Amino acid sequence: MSIAIEVEQFTKYYGELLAVDHINFEVEQGEIFGFLGPNGAGKTTTVKMLIGISKPSEGSARIYGYDIQKETASAKELMGIVPEISNGYVELSTWDNLMLMGELYGVPKAVRESKAQNFLELLELSEKIHTKFKALSKGLKRRVILAMALLNDPKILFLDEPTSGLDVHSTRIIRDLIREFNKKGTTVFLTTHNIEEANQLCDRVAIINHGKIIAIDKPEHLKKAIQSAQSIEVAFNKSSNHMKVDLETIKGVIEVRKLGDKFRLYTSKIDPVLRELHSYATSNNLQFITINTLAPSLEDVFVRFTSKTNRK
Ligand SMILES: Nc1ncnc2c1ncn2[C@@H]1O[C@H](COP(=O)(O)OP(=O)(O)O)[C@@H](O)[C@H]1O
Ligand SMILES: [Mg+2]
Numbered sequence: 001m002s003i004a005i006e007v008e009q010f011t012k013y014y015g016e017l018l019a020v021d022h023i024n025f026e027v028e029q030g031e032i033f034g035f036l037g038p039n040g041a042g043k044t045t046t047v048k049m050l051i052g053i054s055k056p057s058e059g060s061a062r063i064y065g066y067d068i069q070k071e072t073a074s075a076k077e078l079m080g081i082v083p084e085i086s087n088g089y090v091e092l093s094t095w096d097n098l099m100l101m102g103e104l105y106g107v108p109k110a111v112r113e114s115k116a117q118n119f120l121e122l123l124e125l126s127e128k129i130h131t132k133f134k135a136l137s138k139g140l141k142r143r144v145i146l147a148m149a150l151l152n153d154p155k156i157l158f159l160d161e162p163t164s165g166l167d168v169h170s171t172r173i174i175r176d177l178i179r180e181f182n183k184k185g186t187t188v189f190l191t192t193h194n195i196e197e198a199n200q201l202c203d204r205v206a207i208i209n210h211g212k213i214i215a216i217d218k219p220e221h222l223k224k225a226i227q228s229a230q231s232i233e234v235a236f237n238k239s240s241n242h243m244k245v246d247l248e249t250i251k252g253v254i255e256v257r258k259l260g261d262k263f264r265l266y267t268s269k270i271d272p273v274l275r276e277l278h279s280y281a282t283s284n285n286l287q288f289i290t291i292n293t294l295a296p297s298l299e300d301v302f303v304r305f306t307s308k309t310n311r312k
Contacts, residue, residue, distance in 0.1 A: 002029040004156055004187040005050065009059035012045050012211075019045045021211035022059065027189060027204075029064075029155075032182050034202035035191040036222075038298050042211040043191035044084050047160045050189065051081055064155060080154030080186075084161055086141040090134035094125055094144050097133055101148040112151060119147035122180075123173055139170030146174055150181065157181065159190040163197060175201060195226060195298060207305060214305045225305060228254055228268040229296035234277060235262040236286040250276045262290060266300075 005027035012020040020042040027033040035043050048054035050061055052072045061068045066075035088097045095116065102112030120126045123143040128136060136144065142162065149157060162178070163171040178201065182188050192198055198205045199219045206216045215222075236243075239261065247256045247263055252273045255266040267273045270293050281288060 003027070004029045004031070004064055005189060006062040007059070008061070010046065010049060010056055010061060011058035012042070012049060012054065013057045019211055020049070023208070023213050025206055025213060025216060027187060029187050030182070030185055031203045032178070032188040032190070032201055034198040034205040035189070035208055036193070036195065036198040036205050037208035038193055041208045043208060044160055047158055047191060051079060051158055052076055078155040080149035080152060080157040082142070082145050082149050082157070082159040082162055086138070086145045088133035088141060088144055088148070091132060093130045093132055094120070094136070095129045097144060098148060098151065102151050105152040107151055115151055116147070119150060122177060123147055139166045142166060142170060142174060146177060154186060156187040156189065159188065161191055161193065164193070193298060195301065199223060207302070209302050214302065226296050226301055228266065229300040230267055230270055231294045231296070231300065232265045232267065232270065232273060232277070233262050233290060233292040233294060234265065234288065235290040236281065237289055238286055246280065250280065252276070
């Protein structure tokens with residue numbers, strides 16, 4: 001097994017704030033590895049440390065064997081980077097941004113021109129070739145940055161929330177190109193707060209919250225956790241002390257939480273639980289005031305993972 005990223009005890013303090021808390025993980029060459037977590041989880045801070053623009057407070061990382069702190073230049077040569085905020089030169093056109101990047105990477109003129117042409121087609125940017133970066137939409141900017149990151153044929157591509165806030169079309173184009181490069185052997189490290197994105201793209205996903213990795217798993221396992229975080233919100237016209245316990249005994253209910261006058265029932269099987277709830281209401285002469293089925297939020301998924309970890 002060849003390792004693309006090896007992280008040991010990576011830690012970042014911003015003053016008193018512990019943004020990344022002694023994390024450890026490995027990414028294999030050829031993997032698409034996802035870092036899934038909500039805003040403020042520490043994703044961007046981790047990426048910045050991995051690409052050598054932020055110094056870890058503690059710990060270390062190796063990129064294809066190169067220590068990012070001590071062998072920064074060798075490590076960086078292998079990287080393509082799509083940062084959280086698209087950072088093209090605002091006054092330059094799409095074409096000139098690509099050419100400048102190619103020059104910086106030392107890609108020969110003929111090669112950078114033919115590669116740029118190819119990317120412009122793949123990313124449906126050909127019409128925007130002479131448009132200044134500042135005049136592009138968010139989705140188009142992102143595509144240009146992706147093309148710039150790929151000009152150097154990186155061994156490893158870092159993408160910080162590649163499709164966050166983008167239109168469906170840009171999202172699809174970007175995901176397709178990430179997959180295509182990965183098929184040709186590029187290792188991919190991406191962050192996202194989108195469960196679906198992690199599921200669709202990644203071979204393995206690390207779930208990060210409050211600077212800590214809660215779980216690292218294959219998306220299929222993640223999916224199971226997500227499924228078990230479906231929920232039904234219910235309120236009856238009357239309530240009683242034993243109601244929470246009654247609801248907990250319904251078959252298929254994983255957990256019940258009381259939220260004000262409502263109960264939240266977590267389950268992996270919505271339909272049979274709804275039926276059981278109905279017969280519970282009938283036999284206890286209760287009327288429904290509220291009943292909602294809810295898809296899991298990222299927060300719900302964290303709760304599931306965290307409570308699983310705590311029970312061990
Ligand atoms: N330059 C900084 N100075 C101080 N605090 C920061 C800085 N950058 C990020 N933070 C804080 O560190 C935490 C993690 O931030 P970040 O890595 O950007 O999370 P994410 O990318 O997962 O949203 C947050 O609480 C954020 O406010
Ligand atoms: Mg971020």
